[in-house]
Amino acid sequence: MNTNIFRRSVQFYRTIMIRLLIIASLILACLNMEAQGLRVAFIGDPQVDDITELEYARRSIYAELKQRKDLDLIIILGDLVNDQTALIAPSKESLDSLSCSWFAVPGNHDFDVYEDKERLRDLSSWKQMIGYTDTTYVHSGVRFILMNDVIYSKDRGYDGGFNPEAVAFMDSVLVNTPTRSQVVLCTHIPVSHTKECKRIYELFSEHKNVLYVSGHTHSVSRHYIPAGAMLHEEIIAGAASGSWWRGVKGPDGIPYALQNCGAPRGYFVVDFLRNRIKTTYTPLSEEYGLSARISDIGDKKLLIINVFGGNKAGDVQVRIPGMGRMLLKRTDSVAPEVLDVIAFNKSLTADERRKRRSDIIPLRRIRSPHLWAVELPSDLVLPENVKVVYSDRAMKFRAKVPVSVSR
Numbered sequence: 197m198n199t200n201i202f203r204r205s206v207q208f209y210r211t212i213m214i215r216l217l218i219i220a221s222l223i224l225a226c227l228n229m230e231a232q233g234l235r236v237a238f239i240g241d242p243q244v245d246d247i248t249e250l251e252y253a254r255r256s257i258y259a260e261l262k263q264r265k266d267l268d269l270i271i272i273l274g275d276l277v278n279d280q281t282a283l284i285a286p287s288k289e290s291l292d293s294l295s296c297s298w299f300a301v302p303g304n305h306d307f308d309v310y311e312d313k314e315r316l317r318d319l320s321s322w323k324q325m326i327g328y329t330d331t332t333y334v335h336s337g338v339r340f341i342l343m344n345d346v347i348y349s350k351d352r353g354y355d356g357g358f359n360p361e362a363v364a365f366m367d368s369v370l371v372n373t374p375t376r377s378q379v380v381l382c383t384h385i386p387v388s389h390t391k392e393c394k395r396i397y398e399l400f401s402e403h404k405n406v407l408y409v410s411g412h413t414h415s416v417s418r419h420y421i422p423a424g425a426m427l428h429e430e431i432i433a434g435a436a437s438g439s440w441w442r443g444v445k446g447p448d449g450i451p452y453a454l455q456n457c458g459a460p461r462g463y464f465v466v467d468f469l470r471n472r473i474k475t476t477y478t479p480l481s482e483e484y485g486l487s488a489r490i491s492d493i494g495d496k497k498l499l500i501i502n503v504f505g506g507n508k509a510g511d512v513q514v515r516i517p518g519m520g521r522m523l524l525k526r527t528d529s530v531a532p533e534v535l536d537v538i539a540f541n542k543s544l545t546a547d548e549r550r551k552r553r554s555d556i557i558p559l560r561r562i563r564s565p566h567l568w569a570v571e572l573p574s575d576l577v578l579p580e581n582v583k584v585v586y587s588d589r590a591m592k593f594r595a596k597v598p599v600s601v602s603r
Contacts, residue, residue, distance in 0.1 A: 234336040234468040236269045237261060238382075240411025241435035242287065243305060245278040249441045250286060252450050256480050257436040257463065258290045267296050267465070269335055271342070273411035273433055274303025274384025278440070281308050281321035288325055302329055303384040303412065304346045304354050317348045330362060332369050338378045338468050341369055345383040345390055356385030356412075358392050366399060378405040378468055386410040386432050388421070397421060400428065405471060407431065409464075414439055415457035416477065417565045418507040418588075429473075429507075429590065433464045436480070443537075443557040446481060454557055457564040458487075458531020459504035466590075475590040477505025484597050488514075488582050489532040490572070491602040497572045499524075499599075502531055503586050506566035510588035514570070516579055524568035531564040532602045 242257060244250040261270060272291070277283040284306070291298050307317040319329055329344040343362055348354045358366075366381075373379060379400065381387065387396050387408045400406045406428040408421070416434035420427040438453025438461035445451050453461050460479040467474040477485050487502045501512050501524060512524040537559050541549075549556065584595050 233470075233474075234268050234338055235266055236271060236380075236466050236468065237264075237267050238271050238273060238409050238431065238433045238464045238466065239436050240273045240433040240463070241275040241303065241414060241437055242272070243275040243278045243303075243435065243437040243440060244283055244287065245280055245441070246283075249278075249437070250283055250290075252441050253287070253436065254290055255448065256450050256461070258294070260463075260478075260480060261294050265295060269296060270294060270298040271340070271382055271409070272298065272300035273382060273409065274301050274346075275305045275411060275435075276300060276303070278305045279307075279309050281306065284321055284325045299331070299333075299340070299342055299382075300326055301342045301382050301384050302326075302344050302346065304348075307346070307348060314350065316350055317354075319344070330365055336468070338380060339369070339373045340380045340382065341366060342382045345385050345387070356390040358390065358396070363392070363395070363399070366396075370399065370403065373403070375403050376405070376471075377403070378407070378471075378473075379403050380407045380409060383408070383410045385412045386430060388430055389413075397423060397428075401426075405473075407466070407473065409433060409466075411435060415455050415562070415564075416459045416462075416504055417457070418475070418505065419565070420507070420509060420589075427589075431464055431466075431475070434459055434462060434477075436461055436463055438481075439557045439559065442554060444555045450481070451554070452481060452557070454533055454537055454559065456534060456559050456562050457504075457566065458502050458533040459566070462504065464505065473590050475505065479504060484595060485593070486584060486586070486595060486597060487533065488584065488597045488599045489602050490578060490599060491532050495574075497574050497576070498569045499572055499582070500527070500529075500532055501568045501584060502533065502564065503566050503568065503584075505591060506568075506586060507588040507591065508565055510566075510568075510586060510591070512568035513585040515583040515585075516572075516576075519576075521585075522570050524570045527567050527569040528563045528565075529567060529569075530561045531567060534559050534561070534564070535602065 242253045276287050302322050306322050332341045347357050401423045408430040414435040417432040441451050443452035460481045462479040465476045489500045491498050515521045537557050581596050
């Protein structure tokens with residue numbers, strides 16, 4: 197009797213252990229699936245104007261992408277060229293040499309230019325070389341929608357927007373896409389900058405996980421867009437060309453080309469995990485994805501942290517020796533890096549400006565969307581490095597970065 201009870205007990209616990217092992221295996225499998233996910237690089241505005249700039253792109257952004265073996269997909273967000281549509285073919289050759297699939301949307305500088313001013317600019321060369329303007333596909337469960345949102349007119353240049361056929365195309369795609377699926381709308385001009393933005397937001401509002409990605413502005417920005425009880429996100433990815441391949445050349449012979457938000461040339465990588473994304477901004481000319489500056493503004497000494505790929509809703513904390521951890525506030529101001537460039541431009545004589553035209557980055561005093569600041573005691577001994585903790589819904593990191601002083 198006791199032996200039977202013992203055997204039944206052993207069998208019972210063995211069954212429980214097997215079930216627990218199965219559950220644990222399933223959990224680990226799910227975690228592993230999420231860890232692998234889908235990794236996509238989003239590249240804004242290579243915008244090459246001649247063979248020299250094509251070589252800059254080949255030696256920087258295309259070389260960077262070619263050596264990466266962790267990407268599943270690459271999407272070019274328009275302005276592959278700078279009105280020189282003869283360069284679409286050699287640009288395509290560089291992209292075809294990459295180690296993963298790539299897609300592209302056309303930008304306003306990818307349209308053909310005609311000597312006949314009455315002839316409307318079009319995408320004849322783009323269609324011949326790339327093969328499409330609007331398209332959609334599913335990769336690893338993520339629905340991608342790539343759309344041309346540049347509308348040229350004879351009298352007003354171009355606008356950002358969607359014609360009725362484009363809206364109908366997106367509607368038909370979304371109707372056949374489950375509302376819980378991750379959806380990515382890729383355009384050149386940011387959706388938030390188009391005339392139909394409210395209509396597009398409404399069109400996508402039934403879908404839970406929506407990401408809008410674009411280029412065009414030659415600056416980097418991330419922000420949330422309310423969609424009922426949900427928050428969709430828009431990433432304006434900046435430009436691989438920075439400020440049109442302008443500026444003093446670095447050790448690699450490629451122009452600095454700082455962007456107007458104070459971010460260096462770079463690109464975004466987005467990991468699509470289960471029902472969420474993880475975002476990274478990768479600079480092409482800097483070691484870190486952020487900068488730390490001490491700036492004297494009036495009688496205040498400020499520590500300014502520029503998180504190049506930061507979201508407007510992000511939190512920034514710093515740890516300074518002797519002061520502990522401090523929470524910074526986002527500040528709407530011009531990036532210190534931009535002020536440095538403007539000061540350099542003004543320091544040149546008229547003769548120097550003529551001789552060094554390509555060294556001059558045409559930056560303006562535009563407020564950066566990814567600056568955070570905190571006031572410091574005037575007598576504080578400046579640290580060489582600060583520890584920065586950044587966090588938003590899709591980007592989290594810790595970094596120890598050197599502190600520099602604005603001129």
